Amino acid sequence: MKRSFGLAFALFVCTFTFAQQALWGGTSIVSPEIHENNTVTFRLKAPKAVKVQVTGDFLPTQKIKTPFGDFDGPGAADLIEKDGTWEYTTPQPLKPELYSYTFLVDGLKMNDPNNVYMIRDVVSVTNVFIIGGGRADLYKVNKVPHGTVSRVWYNSPTLGMDRRLTVYTPAGYETSGKNYPVFYLLHGMGGDEEAWIALGRTAQILDNLIAQGKAKPMIVVMTNGNASQEAAPGESSLGFVSPNMQLPKTMEGSFEMAFPDVVKFIDKNYRTIKRKQARAIAGLSMGGFHSMHISKQFPDMFNYVGLFSAAIMPDNNVKSPVYADLEGKLKAQFAQNPALYWIAIGKTDFLYKANEDFRKLMDDKGYKYMYYETDEGHIWKNWRIYLTEFSPLLFK
Structure with a gap:
């Protein structure tokens, strides 16, 4: 009996050990x-x-x-x-x-x-x-109150489809009963509504800045800027399609014209402060392009605008009323004295010259803006930095 039990126990140990190796990979290598x-x-x-x-x-x-x-x-x-x-x-x-x-x-x-x-x-x-250490501690999950990250579907009548957003609500949103300002944060070409939350560390950065008292509690809405997409690859009715940089309807006016659909949905379904003074919009690269053109197309919508390594104007072949009369629309926008217009770019960014030319136009017209320059180029390292610098300036 004892021998049978011992044999059974040995078999169990061998089986368990094999299962553990299969589960954990069976390696002792540490990397990195x-x-x-x-x-x-x-x-x-x-x-x-x-x-x-x-x-x-x-x-x-x-x-x-x-x-x-x-x-x-x-x-x-x-x-x-x-x-x-x-x-x-x-x-x-x-x-x-x-x-x-x-x-x-x-x-x-x-x-x-x-x-x-x-x-x-x-x-x-x-x-x-x-x-x-330093700024990188903002990218960590620290022992502070944490907000909630949700994937939310909304209907866009302008685009004729249901689409997905990523929404960050600050710690305490569920129980506070308060209304909050909203920051719309847009990704670059090839990205989607997952980009800022994963690569940009948005939730960690906002949790930490809010806990330190450096940023106001705010809702952050991360959109999908590809107007032909329902959602990120693998998260839509198309199934496991390959991600693609060359998507249609990205920088030809469709996304900009449909943006009020997003704002209306957020204002209807979240406790927001429903006025211009409590709305901000910013984005990186293509998202900076979208932020620039949305904010001037709808000058009554946003009081804070951030261009992170932004593309400035579309290809010459693109014809859309969104991009027409740049100077006239900027004049109307700045006539309303936006609280903050913030431009940031790296010294070696391939879009540096376009941003330099845009700032010259702003200077010539006497439009007030803040400028923030970093080393290096068109990289996520810079965009995380810009988020940590821009967010504390909002809703003061």
């Missing part, structure tokens, strides 16, 4: 390993590989040519192999920041199998890690 001095070690077990590299935004940037211009892209560093495990340690401590990376194994891109934390940026899926 963040050391006390903020150097970081990356490891990959690949005994048959010939060459392994790590590429990420913690490495010196390199220029990548695309149909949309020259972008700053991450460099690459070689890992050294020992007993089938490849390893690379950054030669210098990394500055506080949210970083992304992937491996290149004999030229084939792959994610780190020892790091479960990943983010999608259009068609790229990368691993991520955070070096804490």
